[in-house]
Amino acid sequence: MLPLLRAPLVAKLAGANAIILLAAIVAAVLLGRGSHTAEPLSVQLLLIAALALAGSFLLNTGLVMLALRPLQHLEAAAISVSQGDFVSRVQPSVLADHDVAHVGSTINLLLNGLAEDRARTHALAATVIGAGDRERAYVARELHDSIAQTLAALVMQLGAAVRDCPLPDFAARLETIKALGADSLEEVRMLAHTMHPRVLDDLGIAAALERLARETAERTGLAITVDTVGGGEFPDLSPAGASVLYRVAQESVGNAVRHARPRGVRMRIVRESASASLEIVDDGEGFDVREAGTRRPGMGLFTMQERVALVGGRFSIRSESGAGTTVHASVPLSAE
Structure with missing residues (x-):
């Protein structure tokens, strides 16, 4: 039964119509053998033809609906992925013909590849971000504990030199250098804080x-x-x-x-x-x-x-x- 359900839609429709046509022919032959007048036979044949057409329409409609139902799984998977659910996959269906089942399998393969790429990207991003954070913390510590301390000592020594300098012009120059050092110290501290407070x-x-x-x-x-x-x-x-x-x-x-x-x-x-x-x-x-x-x-x-x-x-x-x-x-x- 399963191979019949998974047959192509064209084969399903052709087979169903052939069965209906064969049933109509058999019914007409049987009625023709048992009838002795032409008028009742024509009415019976018209009735058989009408029933055959109605049955063909209903069966074709039902087969098309069943065949298209697996496409709803494709649509549901596409919507889920578009909304960020990259775990969603196309669910297999016993009603899907070979072509539709192949499309679903292909989409699942693409989604699996996408999931693997996202996992690799996530791992790479984690490595890069983690390394960047460690480097920022290291540089911030070096700026604060080394360069900032050196600049602070330099500013203190320049302050002492300004106080002890007997020459006003030279003391003014030292004061300017001290101010530049203090500004540099503040900038280094601000940079260290920005990198890692x-x-x-x-x-x-x-x-x-x-x-x-x-x-x-x-x-x-x-x-x-x-x-x-x-x-x-x-x-x-x-x-x-x-x-x-x-x-x-x-x-x-x-x-x-x-x-x-x-x-x-x-x-x-x-x-x-x-x-x-x-x-x-x-x-x-x-x-x-x-x-x-x-x-x-x-x-x-x-x-x-x-x-x-x-x-x-x-x-x-x-x-x-x-x-x-x-x-x-x-x-x-x-x-x-």
Whole structure:
């Protein structure tokens, strides 16, 4: 029975019509043998023909509906994949003919290949992002513990030299050099903080966001606020999870400042039962999220998504032209 169901649609229709035609011929012959007048026979033949046509129509319609039903599985799989469900596959059907079954198998092979490519891309992104984070932390430590300390000592020595110098002109030059050294020291400390803020390790994510907001507001003049819901304490948020949330905030605020020209930015971090959620909202120009990857390659949307995915979190972004942007990231409190 199964080979018949999986026969091509043309063969099914031809076979069904042949059976109906044969049945009609047999019925006509049997009725002709038992009839002795022409008029009743013609009526009977017309009735047989009408029944045969009706049966053929119903059977053809039923076969076409059964044959097209497996195509619904193809449509369902395509819709699921388009919505981001890359695990979805075309389900096999005993009603599918050979050609439809072959199409389903081919689509499944393509989806399997796509899943493998995504897994490789995810692994590569994890390697690149992890290596980048380690390098940033290393460079930040070197800047803070080595170069910054050397510059601080240099500024102190120049200050002492200015105080002890008996020549006013030479002392003024030393004061200028000291000011340059102090500016360089501040820039190095700011660079180290931007690459990997020590406050994130020392005081936690809430304090790090407060400092990010304060420094950005001082630099740009924007109104940037931080709302902390749940007491502001995240003791069970891992360093990896805290780093991910901070990077999302840093990238989102930077994008708003560089591209959106907002009047203000609001960050809101919430402690939930099993996760920590961060929302960044700006009232700037907004943008087309679908075109962001091609028109604004420097926005780092892919990097933010990958960072959040690496710790098992969720990431979303909503934006429309003229309606501002909302970025949401949530990471498990047990993220490692």
